Amino acid sequence: MSNLNCPFYNHKCILKEQAFLPDFKNEHDCKGLINKCSFYAKEKPKQLPSITDVKIIIKQVDNPYLVRADGLVYPTNNVLAIDDPVLNKMTLGKAQSNCDKLLKKGVKMGYSYYFPVEENWKIKQKYFFNAIIAGESRLVNEGDVSSSMKKSLILADEMGLESLLILPCDNGTHDISLASMSQLSSIFILCQKHKFVSLKKIFICMQDEESESVLIEYYNRIFGEKSDRQTI
DSSP states (O other): TTOOOOOTTTTSSSSGGGGGHHHHHHHHTTBBBBBGGGTTTOOOOOOOOSSSSSSSEEEEOHHHHHHHEEEEEEEETOOOOOOOHHHHHHHTTHHHHHHHHHHOOOTTTTTTEEEOOOTOOOEEEEEEEEEEEEEETOOOOOOHHHHHHHHHOOOOOOOOOEEEEOOOOTTTSSSSSHHHHHHHHHHHHHHHHHSSSSSEEEEEESSHHHHHHHHHHHHHHHHHHHHHHHOO
């Protein structure tokens, strides 16, 4: 399907001239690929303004590890496996060796454990947090997602960090919708109950557009509802 070319594309879509499409579909260029057809393209959801003291930014980026932040929250399992080849390469394999040292001291599900980023690593964060959200099988536990998110944020605030980069908590195996709901709900509840001293920004970044759209949709539902209640 991805290799099929559209017969109605000649430098541009010749069907658009005969249709009344929304602006975002008229601006979309399928490049002649049927699986990117303008008539099926969905408008990307727009994130509502943050209503909490801590600003939350959800964004698709080419490489999340190049986002400048004081800390990186990396969702992982209870054997602290770093299975992202990009991250392993950018940390010269030492992030995994540091995780192995932490593992020897013992880790618990739903907790967060950190170590400082070394100077010769290529990632743009200062501290590396392991958020334990799954067992060895990598099956995500939503309760542990909630717990590890709260513990990561509180720990970062106590350390005096001003910004955190967090990856989506689906861990590559869990339903992104369920993971997003647990992840964002826990952050929302904590932002309502906890008075942060240092933490000012939370970046939730990913490489794929689908995860970005799902996270923004759930963010708008969870944080937007509170905004509506405040205006009544």
